[in-house]
Amino acid sequence: MHRSPQLPDAGFVRPFVVTHGRTVGHAGDIALETMVEARVLDGALAPDHAAVVDVCRVGPRSVMEIALELTIPIGVARVLVADLTATGHVEQCTTAETEKQEIVERLLAGLRAL
Amino acid sequence: MFDSAEPRDLEVAPPPSSAHRRRSHDRRRLATFALAGLIASLILAARVSSVAGLGAAGVTVLILGVTFLQQRRAAARRANEPQTAEEAIALADLILGGDLPPPSPHPAADAVDEVAHELYPIDDAHSADTGFAEPAFADAGAVEGSAEDSADVNNPATTENDLEPFLELGGLVHDLLVEQMRVIEVLERDEISADGLQQLFRLDHLASQMRRAASSMLVLADRDAPRHLGQPVIMHQVAQAASSGIARFDQVDIHGLTDVAVAGSVAADLAHLLAQVLDAATEASPGTRTAVQGVATPEGYLIEITDQRAETNDEWVHAANVALGSGQIVGRASDLGLDIAVVSRLAVRHGIAIAFAVVPTGGMASRIHVPQMALARIAHATATMPGTPGETPQAAAPGGETAQQSAHAAAQLEEFPTEEPAHEANGYHAFADHVPSNEVPSDPVPGDPVPGDPVPTDHLPSDPPAMDQPVAGHAPHEFGALAETPAAPWDAPAEDLTEAWTELAQSQRAAIEWAADPTMEPTHQDAAAAAAADSPTLPPAADEPAFDTAPAPFDEEPAPFDAAPQAAAAADGLAEHLSTTIPDGLPAGPLTEEDLSRLSGTGPIAPPPED
Numbered sequence: 001m002h003r004s005p006q007l008p009d010a011g012f013v014r015p016f017v018v019t020h021g022r023t024v025g026h027a028g029d030i031a032l033e034t035m036v037e038a039r040v041l042d043g044a045l046a047p048d049h050a051a052v053v054d055v056c057r058v059g060p061r062s063v064m065e066i067a068l069e070l071t072i073p074i075g076v077a078r079v080l081v082a083d084l085t086a087t088g089h090v091e092q093c094t095t096a097e098t099e100k101q102e103i104v105e106r107l108l109a110g111l112r113a114l
Numbered sequence: 115m116f117d118s119a120e121p122r123d124l125e126v127a128p129p130p131s132s133a134h135r136r137r138s139h140d141r142r143r144l145a146t147f148a149l150a151g152l153i154a155s156l157i158l159a160a161r162v163s164s165v166a167g168l169g170a171a172g173v174t175v176l177i178l179g180v181t182f183l184q185q186r187r188a189a190a191r192r193a194n195e196p197q198t199a200e201e202a203i204a205l206a207d208l209i210l211g212g213d214l215p216p217p218s219p220h221p222a223a224d225a226v227d228e229v230a231h232e233l234y235p236i237d238d239a240h241s242a243d244t245g246f247a248e249p250a251f252a253d254a255g256a257v258e259g260s261a262e263d264s265a266d267v268n269n270p271a272t273t274e275n276d277l278e279p280f281l282e283l284g285g286l287v288h289d290l291l292v293e294q295m296r297v298i299e300v301l302e303r304d305e306i307s308a309d310g311l312q313q314l315f316r317l318d319h320l321a322s323q324m325r326r327a328a329s330s331m332l333v334l335a336d337r338d339a340p341r342h343l344g345q346p347v348i349m350h351q352v353a354q355a356a357s358s359g360i361a362r363f364d365q366v367d368i369h370g371l372t373d374v375a376v377a378g379s380v381a382a383d384l385a386h387l388l389a390q391v392l393d394a395a396t397e398a399s400p401g402t403r404t405a406v407q408g409v410a411t412p413e414g415y416l417i418e419i420t421d422q423r424a425e426t427n428d429e430w431v432h433a434a435n436v437a438l439g440s441g442q443i444v445g446r447a448s449d450l451g452l453d454i455a456v457v458s459r460l461a462v463r464h465g466i467a468i469a470f471a472v473v474p475t476g477g478m479a480s481r482i483h484v485p486q487m488a489l490a491r492i493a494h495a496t497a498t499m500p501g502t503p504g505e506t507p508q509a510a511a512p513g514g515e516t517a518q519q520s521a522h523a524a525a526q527l528e529e530f531p532t533e534e535p536a537h538e539a540n541g542y543h544a545f546a547d548h549v550p551s552n553e554v555p556s557d558p559v560p561g562d563p564v565p566g567d568p569v570p571t572d573h574l575p576s577d578p579p580a581m582d583q584p585v586a587g588h589a590p591h592e593f594g595a596l597a598e599t600p601a602a603p604w605d606a607p608a609e610d611l612t613e614a615w616t617e618l619a620q621s622q623r624a625a626i627e628w629a630a631d632p633t634m635e636p637t638h639q640d641a642a643a644a645a646a647a648d649s650p651t652l653p654p655a656a657d658e659p660a661f662d663t664a665p666a667p668f669d670e671e672p673a674p675f676d677a678a679p680q681a682a683a684a685a686d687g688l689a690e691h692l693s694t695t696i697p698d699g700l701p702a703g704p705l706t707e708e709d710l711s712r713l714s715g716t717g718p719i720a721p722p723p724e725d
Contacts, residue, residue: 011295012343012381013351014322014358015302016315021364023308023315032306047350047372073302075311114304 015076018048023075025082032074033107035060036081036090045089052080053089060093062103064110281337288328288338295321319363326359326389330456333386334446341382346375346490349415353406355381356388362396369407374415375490380464384484387460388417390453391468391480395421399477414486422477431470431478438468464488 038056067077084090298318305311332338349371357366395404402422437444444458467483
């Protein structure tokens with residue numbers, strides 16, 4: 001028989017439910033390397049969005065880093081970040097020239113971790 | 115061998131009953147899933163050639179599985195189950211114009227009967243008991259069918275033993291679908307294109323629905339493998355998982371449900387149960403929103419699914435409440451439909467109570483009460499309050515990749531001891547153990563929530579309200595969908611929660627009273643004593659590290675127990691518990707944060723009583 005209980009089960013919550021089936025967030029398309037940081041706002045968030053804000057609270061994060069940290073698909077993280085950008089819960093940060101090197105390195109590290 | 119049953123199945127002129135309509139609906143839906151599987155596999159094959167074989171195999175076996183279900187249903191009609199016998203009588207009644215004929219006027223049927231009786235002599239005794247059911251059914255086949263068809267209907271060889279291959283294939287379908295979903299997950303993870311992700315989402319959605327169909331098939335056959343997620347799951351995620359398995363998932367709005375978690379051994383079944391209810395709710399109310407919300411009760415957690423369907427069927431609601439409230443498994447051939455049959459099996463398995471109610475302002479409310487023993491508590495209040503997203507656990511992630519989440523969740527959740535078979539068999543009696551300490555400060559006798567007070571014996575109304583009566587003023591909240599109003603407040607205001615809590619508690623009390631056997635005099639002292647004797651396990655201490663109970667092995671069979679007497683006695687005990695604790699526990703004004711914390715069960719946990 002095919003059954004193989006040792007194999008990890010498929011994900012419990014399917015990614016498409018997290019974004020209500022959307023693949024583009026409310027702020028439109030957002031680049032994967034876009035850095036965002038959390039803004040303190042009143043009002044409750046749904047758990048999935050709240051988790052993204054939580055990650056960004058530590059410091060600026062790229063969409064790809066958020067996806068890695070939350071172990072969610074990149075496309076889902078991008079939708080969530082776009083939603084939060086539209087509501088102002090996260091903000092895209094403008095980076096100084098001197099920080100570019102660091103960003104590229106972190107992006108590289110993120111890509112390797114994939 | 116498959117075809118021999120199918121034409122027979124179609125040739126029977128079935129009664130124009132709701133049961134039949136429901137069955138053809140189910141069958142059409144299964145056929146749709148098979149077709150969807152074909153499309154899904156083709157798209158997948160075109161996308162990634164390595165999974166082409168897998169997809170094709172999945173579809174083939176799924177079609178076999180659908181055939182199995184039809185065969186199984188035909189067999190269920192043939193079998194000697196009470197509900198199928200009743201259906202047989204109804205069928206014969208309709209076909210033959212209301213009068214049952216004398217047994218076996220047809221020579222072919224006679225011959226078949228002889229063979230059948232030789233093979234199954236015990237049928238003689240049974241036929242003598244039931245009198246007319248079997249001959250009537252044989253005759254119903256013989257009237258409009260050929261001798262060959264009759265032979266097929268009455269051939270005892272096409273019974274349980276012969277279904278074994280179909281059950282095996284059903285399991286195979288399920289496992290292949292799970293594997294397919296894992297492949298889709300890998301593709302989704304790295305998909306950068308929005309259009310590509312959209313296609314993968316469609317594939318994922320189809321596979322999720324197919325998987326639920328396959329799971330339902332296995333549940334109906336009592337062949338589903340226990341699925342242990344290994345860690346407690348936030349109720350919000352359980353509801354999300356449930357909505358991923360239904361066609362109209364985008365109609366579902368999940369509000370809150372972050373203040374409680376479900377034991378890993380129950381989460382998958384609860385998600386399946388919720389999916390069945392959500393599917394029925396959304397299918398009945400296309401284009402409108404279906405709300406999922408919940409509130410903690412002293413005995414567990416009450417989930418309410420409110421749809422806005424235009425047409426409600428009071429008779430169905432009443433019949434479903436009677437059937438589900440009995441604590442018995444609802445048969446596959448029930449007029450209530452396959453959804454209810456699946457739901458009842460899952461509910462009985464975990465001591466979950468279900469009731470439906472028509473909402474006066476329109477729509478229907480489905481209430482699902484999950485017992486405390488199936489829940490895990492979120493240890494820190496900061497994680498439970500709406501508006502403090504900082505501690506909220508992350509979104510669910512693909513399986514096998516959740517190491518961080520495990521650690522994160524482990525820091526927040528405490529699982530109640532749910533693994534002891536004796537505990538499971540106790541039904542609601544075990545709840546009293548887990549009542550938060552500020553609810554029952556020092557309860558020496560579990561099940562008796564007011565120590566020292568005499569147990570009132572006349573607190574139950576003599577005429578409990580019927581569950582299908584409207585529940586006043588609980589219209590679904592007008593929350594915008596996330597899609598329209600991103601990051602809108604998604605929790606009900608405290609006042610609404612108070613109102614909802616009151617109504618749900620009353621409703622639940624009515625449901626439990628009503629579900630309890632009305633002929634049985636409540637013996638509360640006995641119930642309390644039984645609860646004390648049957649519930650030796652204790653909640654973990656407050657400072658105990660997060661759940662350390664090892665996940666049950668997958669091949670471990672769940673402890674079988676006869677649910678009916680347990681459920682009746684448990685319902686009795688719960689009715690008593692609710693009626694004695696709720697009036698005291700209900701806050702008079704709007705809920706304060708402390709109330710919310712208490713209602714969520716996040717207060718300090720009672721130290722284990724000394725035995």
